[in-house]
Each structure stands twice: as structure tokens, then as C-alpha cells.
Amino acid sequence: MEFEAIPGVGEKTAKSLSELDDAERALAAGDVAALARAPGLTEGRAAAIARGAIRRRHDDDGDFLATDRAREVYRDALSLLRERTVTSYAAKRLETFYPTASESRIEEVRAFADEAVARDPDPAVLDALDGVGSLEPASGIRVRERCLATADAERYAAAKDAFPELSVEVVEDARGLAELARSYATVVALDEGFAGVDVEGDVRVRPDAEEHPDEIVPERVLAFFAQNRGRIRAAADVHETAGMDAPCDLDSLRDALTRLDDDGTVVGDEELDRLTNAVDDVDAAVSTAESVANDHLRDAIRERDVTIEGTDFLSLVEQGARVDSLLSRELEDQYAGAVATAREHLVESLSLRPEEADIATRIFSDDPSFPVGYDEERLSRLRTELKAGRDRRAVRLKRELAADLSALRDPANEMVTDALELDVELAVSRFARDFDCAMPEFVDEGAGPTGFAIEGGRSPLLDVPFAEADPVDYGVSGVTLLSGVNSGGKTSTLDLVALVVVLAHMGLPVPADRVELERFSELHYYAKSQGTLDAGAFESTLRDFRELVDGETNRLVLVDELESITEPGASAKIIAGILEALDDQSSTAVFVSHLADEIREAAGFAVAVDGIEAVGLEDGELVVNRSPVKDHLARSTPELIVEKLAGEDTSGFYDRLLEKF
Numbered sequence: 001m002e003f004e005a006i007p008g009v010g011e012k013t014a015k016s017l018s019e020l021d022d023a024e025r026a027l028a029a030g031d032v033a034a035l036a037r038a039p040g041l042t043e044g045r046a047a048a049i050a051r052g053a054i055r056r057r058h059d060d061d062g063d064f065l066a067t068d069r070a071r072e073v074y075r076d077a078l079s080l081l082r083e084r085t086v087t088s089y090a091a092k093r094l095e096t097f098y099p100t101a102s103e104s105r106i107e108e109v110r111a112f113a114d115e116a117v118a119r120d121p122d123p124a125v126l127d128a129l130d131g132v133g134s135l136e137p138a139s140g141i142r143v144r145e146r147c148l149a150t151a152d153a154e155r156y157a158a159a160k161d162a163f164p165e166l167s168v169e170v171v172e173d174a175r176g177l178a179e180l181a182r183s184y185a186t187v188v189a190l191d192e193g194f195a196g197v198d199v200e201g202d203v204r205v206r207p208d209a210e211e212h213p214d215e216i217v218p219e220r221v222l223a224f225f226a227q228n229r230g231r232i233r234a235a236a237d238v239h240e241t242a243g244m245d246a247p248c249d250l251d252s253l254r255d256a257l258t259r260l261d262d263d264g265t266v267v268g269d270e271e272l273d274r275l276t277n278a279v280d281d282v283d284a285a286v287s288t289a290e291s292v293a294n295d296h297l298r299d300a301i302r303e304r305d306v307t308i309e310g311t312d313f314l315s316l317v318e319q320g321a322r323v324d325s326l327l328s329r330e331l332e333d334q335y336a337g338a339v340a341t342a343r344e345h346l347v348e349s350l351s352l353r354p355e356e357a358d359i360a361t362r363i364f365s366d367d368p369s370f371p372v373g374y375d376e377e378r379l380s381r382l383r384t385e386l387k388a389g390r391d392r393r394a395v396r397l398k399r400e401l402a403a404d405l406s407a408l409r410d411p412a413n414e415m416v417t418d419a420l421e422l423d424v425e426l427a428v429s430r431f432a433r434d435f436d437c438a439m440p441e442f443v444d445e446g447a448g449p450t451g452f453a454i455e456g457g458r459s460p461l462l463d464v465p466f467a468e469a470d471p472v473d474y475g476v477s478g479v480t481l482l483s484g485v486n487s488g489g490k491t492s493t494l495d496l497v498a499l500v501v502v503l504a505h506m507g508l509p510v511p512a513d514r515v516e517l518e519r520f521s522e523l524h525y526y527a528k529s530q531g532t533l534d535a536g537a538f539e540s541t542l543r544d545f546r547e548l549v550d551g552e553t554n555r556l557v558l559v560d561e562l563e564s565i566t567e568p569g570a571s572a573k574i575i576a577g578i579l580e581a582l583d584d585q586s587s588t589a590v591f592v593s594h595l596a597d598e599i600r601e602a603a604g605f606a607v608a609v610d611g612i613e614a615v616g617l618e619d620g621e622l623v624v625n626r627s628p629v630k631d632h633l634a635r636s637t638p639e640l641i642v643e644k645l646a647g648e649d650t651s652g653f654y655d656r657l658l659e660k661f
């Protein structure tokens with residue numbers, strides 16, 4: 001598959017597509033989720049590419065749907081199926097089912113459909129499917145504290161492509177590397193040549209960086225899971241509810257997901273929480289500790305009687321000493337007690353570990369002073385120490401979780417794809433159940449047309465609720481006229497035949513008790529034209545039919561009341577001529593017409609005529625047998641009305657009228 005040949009696919013995308021092992025299979029099957037995994041491809045774009053590829057293959061197969069009305073029936077069939085999907089993926093995927101004359105393609109879908117209709121569309125599974133969607137590649141990641149470095153221009157370009165989240169820098173030598181190491185927390189050198197270069201800072205040499213992207217940018221896999229978390233969880237629920245085998249342990253997957261925040265940070269680690277809180281609270285805690293110490297000291301002083309010799313007092317005053325000296329002389333223990341309280345408060349409120357507590361202790365001086373104060377510089381040391389601890393812990397957790405999740409990436413993708421495929425199957429299953437479908441049987445009996453035979457067909461396309469659709473039995477092989485009372489259901493019968501034939505050639509079940517049919521090469525369905533055509537339109541319709549009678553054999557041709565295109569006499573002759581040509585071609589054709597007699601007369605062969613009969617009148621309404629009677633020209637509505645009046649009137653007028661029919 002030449003991906004470059006697909007319009008709108010750039011060189012880069014084409015390259016990533018061709019690197020997808022099963023890209024072609026994915027394209028052929030319309031496996032949009034697999035395609036969307038190609039870097040830089042969104043689900044929408046992947047779907048468009050898949051549809052384009054399928055359409056091209058479809059064209060290669062020859063267009064089964066030869067007329068507008070045939071295409072409309074196909075779209076209606078698709079809508080009925082799509083209405084039964086939960087996910088937008090399944091709705092799109094259904095579009096990759098199309099009617100075709102290709103036996104292998106039909107068989108492929110029939111095998112799928114056989115399994116699909118056996119699926120139980122459990123409402124709980126449908127509920128769970130609600131949250132499933134194709135997984136999107138992680139987006140919006142920008143890592144600033146890490147960079148890639150290389151001396152090689154080609155490598156530089158490749159790395160820029162492979163790691164859009166990181167800065168890639170060109171460095172010539174160890175000096176350049178050292179300079180980078182000062183601006184970034186971590187430098188990943190890509191060239192073997194940098195191995196062993198001694199530079200201060202966190203410098204790693206990873207010539208294999210592109211093969212282990214999740215190690216180089218753990219943020220990527222974390223963001224992928226964070227951004228797709230809901231869909232992955234829903235897919236896991238689907239597997240559980242539907243009792244499907246999951247490609248990984250669901251509990252471990254769920255557990256890994258609970259350790260992730262929406263923005264891809266790791267949560268739920270006690271030590272990280274402790275350090276994060278300590279960093280956030282350290283300033284407030286120190287100032288509270290200070291107040292606690294001062295309250296303590298104040299109370300202690302208040303409770304103490306300080307006795308001092310007059311000479312001592314005098315000497316203190318003469319020295320200009322402040323009350324601090326008094327404090328150290330007389331209240332040393334009280335000060336020590338106050339500072340101890342402060343330290344204890346600090347250590348406890350920030351839950352500091354011994355090494356941190358050591359630094360914290362020194363924030364309050366052992367030298368007595370009033371009020372008790374703290375050392376800014378030492379506080380800043382504690383802050384720096386806590387921050388560094390927090391960051392180290394966060395990076396470690398990120399790496400660990402990224403490693404766990406990296407191993408779960410393929411299973412997660414597979415699980416989501418399987419859940420989405422289940423939605424496609426369940427749509428087919430619900431369609432089959434909602435419309436009492438059966439799998440049609442293809443029968444090919446040698447040279448002549450086998451046509452179709454429908455038993456108990458009920459069309460979901462009728463304008464009455466499906467439950468009120470009367471079952472229709474109808475079979476045709478060869479060329480046939482279908483006559484019948486007005487509103488007897490002639491058009492609806494053609495619609496039913498077209499729908500059954502389209503679904504059968506898609507490889508899907510059909511709304512009937514039993515259907516046998518030949519594998520038709522094309523479906524030509526012409527809807528009733530709206531009144532007499534002007535000369536130009538009439539001419540172009542005749543041209544259409546010229547094409548119709550020339551070409552593929554084994555066609556199915558359905559035509560609804562062609563006679564209205566021109567005056568009745570001429571119409572009958574034209575229809576007769578078309579029927580002759582179709583008969584020669586071994587096509588199967590059903591022409592609905594009110595001019596059956598006239599056409600039969602004009603035709604050079606014995607055209608079969610079937611009829612949809614009114615079995616009588618009930619309260620002035622026709623009671624119709626919806627199944628056409630074979631080899632029977634149906635009486636028309638006017639005839640039935642005259643017959644009804646003849647029964648009510650004794651003058652003989654209506655009887656004489658009736659004889660004219």
C-alpha cells in the first residue's frame with residue numbers, strides 16, 4: 001500500500017503508516033482504531049483514510065448499487081444498523097460494510113455476522129459501551145526540565161520527529177554538554193561518542209532513545225493513559241460485563257489508573273503527599289512554631305519570680321545590657337523549653353523524617369532571645385531540601401508507573417478495539433433481533449436466472465410501525481410485471497426486495513423468515529418518476545435504460561411505474577422492449593405497472609405478470625393480500641369499486657359496467 005498516494009497523507013504520516021505492521025489489513029478492514037494509533041493521526045483522519053481506501057477497493061469490486069434509489073436503500077439499511085450502535089466508532093465502522101458481488105467479501109462478512117447475531121445485546125454491556133471510544137495519542141505534553149543532545153544533524157532531525165515533547169539541542173563536545181547540563185535537570189545524549197564523558201549534572205547517554213520512548217519521556221505514556229482513562233476503564237467494564245477474555249489483568253490496570261491524575265501526575269503515594277504538603281506548609285509551620293515558642297516563653301516568664309541581687313542588676317544596667325542577658329542568666333531553661341516546643345511543633349506538623357528534622361531543628365537558635373525568632377537562611381535550606389526530596393520522589397514514581405503502564409499500552413489498545421468491535425457486532429445482533437432476521441441463502445443454479453425468493457419478509461422501511469408490517473412472500477426468477485390495486489403495496493414490495501438483496505450482498509441477515517437468492521452482479525432500482533417527463537428528461541431516461549440492457553448479466557432490475565414518463569401507449573411499447581432485452585440477458589427484473597396487459601401484448605415473449613390483490617372491501621377500505629399472487633393480473637381498484645356497487649344496486653347498470661373490465 002502506497003500511503004503517499006492517499007490524498008491528504010503527508011510523507012511523515014505515510015511513513016508511520018507503513019511502519020504499522022498491519023496497516024494494510026487495518027485499512028482493508030476499516031480498523032480505524034488501529035490506524036489511529038499511528039503517530040500524528042487523529043481518529044477522524046484515520047477514519048477518513050480508511051473510508052477512502054475502502055471506497056477505492058469498493059470501486060475495484062464494481063459498483064453493486066447502480067442507481068440513486070438503490071443507493072438510498074443502502075443508506076437506509078446503514079441507518080437502521082447505525083441507530084443500533086453505542087459508539088461513534090461502530091457507527092463509522094458499519095459504513096465499511098457495503099453490498100458487493102464479490103463472493104469472498106460476502107463470505108467474510110457472513111462469517112462475522114454469524115458470530116455477531118449469536119451475541120446477546122445485554123443492556124448492561126450497552127451501558128458500559130457508552131464510555132468507550134478510540135484511544136487518542138497523548139497530546140499537549142511539553143517537558144522543560146529534560147533535553148536531548150546530539151552532534152549529528154541527521155540524528156537531530158530524527159529525534160525532533162520522535163520526541164516532539166522535548167527540546168533537542170546540537171552540541172559539539174563535552175563543553176557544550178556541560179553547558180546544557182547547567183540549564184536542564186537531565187540531559188539525554190544520543191551519540192555513543194558521549195559515553196564516558198565526565199560532565200557535572202544529570203547526563204545520560206542513550207543511543208537507543210527512539211526504541212524506548214516511554215523511558216525517555218515517561219510523561220508520554222502517563223498522559224496517554226490519563227487522557228484516555230475514561231475510555232480504557234469503560235472498555236475494561238465492557239470486558240467484565242460481557243464476560244470477554246481481557247488481554248491483561250483488569251485489576252492491575254485499574255489500580256495503575258487510580259495512581260494517575262487527569263494531568264498525568266502520579267497520585268496516591270503517601271511519601272510524595274507528605275513531601276508535597278511539607279513544601280507547601282513549611283513557611284506557615286515555622287511561623288506557627290515561632291508563636292507557640294513565644295507563648296510558651298511568655299507564660300514561663302509570667303510564672304517566674306525573678307530575684308536579682310542589687311549589685312548584679314546595677315552592673316547589668318550600667319553595661320547597657322538588654323533583657324536578653326537576663327534571659328540567658330535567669331531563664332535559660334525556660335527558653336530551652338520554648339524552643340523545644342517550637343521544634344517539636346515543626347517536626348510534628350510537617351511529619352518530618354529524622355534527616356529533615358535535623359535541619360529543621362537548627363532553624364531555631366539555641367541562644368536565648370526574646371521574642372523567639374527563626375533563621376531565614378536555615379528555613380530556606382529546609383525548604384530546598386524538602387523540594388528536592390519531593391521532586392526526586394515524583395520522578396521515581398513517574399518512571400515506575402510509566403514502566404508499568406508502558407507494558408499495558410498494547411493490551412489497553414487491544415481491549416478498547418475489542419470493545420469497539422463488540423459494539424459493531426451488537427449493532428448487527430440488535431438489528432437481527434429487532435427485525436426478526438434470518439441469514440439469506442445464496443443459490444446459484446447454472447445458466448438461467450435464479451432470482452430471489454422471500455418468505456415472510458417484513459420491511460423495516462414501511463411507513464407503519466414494524467410490528468404492523470404484514471409479512472410478504474414473493475419470489476421472482478426472470479422478468480416479471482407486478483400489477484396490483486392502488487396502495488396495495490407494490491412500491492413497498494420493491495423496497496422490501498431491494499433491502500433484502502442489499503443486506504444479503506453486504507453479508508448481513510435479512511428481515512424475513514427465509515430468503516434464497518442468486519448472487520446478483522448489480523442492483524438497478526428505479527423509483528417511480530414524478531409525472532410525465534419533458535422531451536429532454538425522457539430522452540435521458542431512455543439513455544439510462546440503454547445502458548441498463550447493455551453490460552453485466554445477472555442483474556436485478558427493479559422498476560416502479562415507468563409508464564408515467566410518457567403517454568401510456570408509448571410507455572407500454574418502451575417497457576416491453578426493455579423487458580425483452582433484460583430477458584435476453586438473464587437478468588431478474590420486477591417492473592411495477594398498471595399497464596400489464598398492454599405491455600404483455602407489445603412484448604415479443606410471454607412476460608409473467610404477478611398481482612397484489614385486494615381480497616375485498618371492508619368499510620369502503622381495500623383489504624389487501626400483501627403477497628403478490630404468481631401469474632395473476634390483479635384487478636384494479638376501480639373494478640373493485642364497480643363490483644362493490646353492483647352488489648348494492650339492482651338496476652343492472654353496474655353489472656354491465658363490470659362486464660367491460
Ligand SMILES: Nc1ncnc2c1ncn2[C@@H]1O[C@H](COP(=O)(O)OP(=O)(O)OP(=O)(O)O)[C@@H](O)[C@H]1O
Binds near residue numbers: 463464470471472
Ligand atoms: N406489507 C405491508 N404491511 C403493512 N402495510 C403495508 C405493507 N405494504 C404496504 N403497506 C401500506 O400500504 C401503503 C401503500 O403501499 P405502497 O405505496 O407500497 O402501495 P403501491 O401499491 O405502490 O401504491 P400505488 O398504487 O399508489 O403505487 C403503505 O404506505 C403502507 O402503509
